[in-house]
Amino acid sequence: MGSRAGDHLLNVNGLGISLDRRESGASINFISHAHTDHIASARSGNILASDETSLLLGAYKIKPKKLEERKDWIRLLDAGHMLGSKQLFASDYDSGIDYVYTGDFQMQKSAIAKQIQIRKADVAIIDSTYPRPEFRFDDREEVEAAMDIWIKQKLKRGIVLFGSYPMGKSQELISIMNGFGITPVVTPRIAEISAMHNSLGARLDFLSRSMDIERTEETLAENFVGIVEAGKLREAAAAISAAHSKRVYTASATGFAKLYRMGTDVQFPLSDHADFWQSVDYLNAVSPSFVLTYGGAQEAFAANLAKVGFKAMPFSEFRQDSLKTIEAQWHSARRL
Ligand SMILES: [Zn+2]
Incomplete structure (x- = not known):
């Protein structure tokens, strides 16, 4: 050229x-x-x-x-x-x-x-x-309202797992979950980046725990919302489902949900x-x-x-x- x-x-x-x-x-x-x-x-x-x-x-x-x-x-x-x-x-x-x-x-x-x-x-x-x-993206308020309803329905029956980009989108998901009264569980990598956000003034409430070990009193005794790196979602969902003997409902939240099938149980068109x-x-x-x-x-x-x-x-x-x-x-x- x-x-x-x-x-x-x-x-x-x-x-x-x-x-x-x-x-x-x-x-x-x-x-x-x-x-x-x-x-x-x-x-x-x-x-x-x-x-x-x-x-x-x-x-x-x-x-x-x-x-x-x-x-x-x-x-x-x-x-x-x-x-x-x-x-x-x-x-x-x-x-x-x-x-x-x-x-x-x-x-x-x-x-x-x-x-x-x-x-x-x-x-x-x-x-x-x-x-x-x-x-054309939907209003964020609408997308978030749909997420709130879906998450709370699924939590009655099992575990909810989001696959997300670790920088930016994961922190936004944590903040949105916090708004629903939920403290999500995240992977160590997402926790590290989220802690950086908190050091810059964000107020993100999250837990960093192993999600794929059998539940005990000290770990995750209830159904929970997890956030993992998008590329590891399928593998993580299988491991978590096996460890807890529960159904894991998978979700994605990206503007590309308007264009592609993400292969998750639900996809929310939440775009940045x-x-x-x-x-x-x-x-x-x-x-x-x-x-x-x-x-x-x-x-x-x-x-x-x-x-x-x-x-x-x-x-x-x-x-x-x-x-x-x-x-x-x-x-x-x-x-x-
Ligand atoms: Zn970007």
Whole structure:
């Protein structure tokens, strides 16, 4: 594809900024949040990230070397996705262009993350996790109400086991369960990351116990709700069912439940991302002249955003110069 060093950097005030990726030639490595698909640059130095993200990187045994001085033309805005998740807002002095980059974001207030902050910008660079208009998530309140009813019904008959991503989603599940009056039992890995969240001000009430040993007075005498890593759900459910001689009801809670069968007894479409229409709401509020789509599905997302009236093109096709050249690039990209 003939890509040169620096092609995938955002250049502002003469400095190349990498956006959740490891790129050669980057002067600043921005990490929007502590999910593994966003932290490739975490060992590179000159890291720009929130204090929460820096601490949570400790879960992967990474102690990031942060940028020595914070630039006064950069601001980090809350992204609403998980604890410490941020957008990058950067103002270029010469051109007067304000850029905002989202990483993963969410418009609805989640149980753990701060509500998203929105600022107007000339160019919005937006994550493409849910690029198609068919993706529409339900209100979180509705999903949580359904979870409450289902969990309490199943607890009368057996054990409830959620398979979940250990960083972010598991803590949100703990918080939601706590709201139902339930203290869930979690694996040591999820407990470790949850304790980090508590050290950052979250108030998560959970137990860390072996779930797959025979019950005794000291262990888990009653039916309980467990949370394990998603990849270990099937195996854990079988072991727990055998140890307790009880039925284990399995559950997943992810936005992908709208797209795929998760193989669990029930799947709740609880997402920490904006769906397509929430992305449109976000862009309407940011009110950019141009939208650059970012990530795996950037072509599809740009095409679909163009259909609803945005000047949108994939970030990978974008050659940064001035707004006038972005206009020209957008017209040529659109003809494709
Ligand atoms: Zn994420």
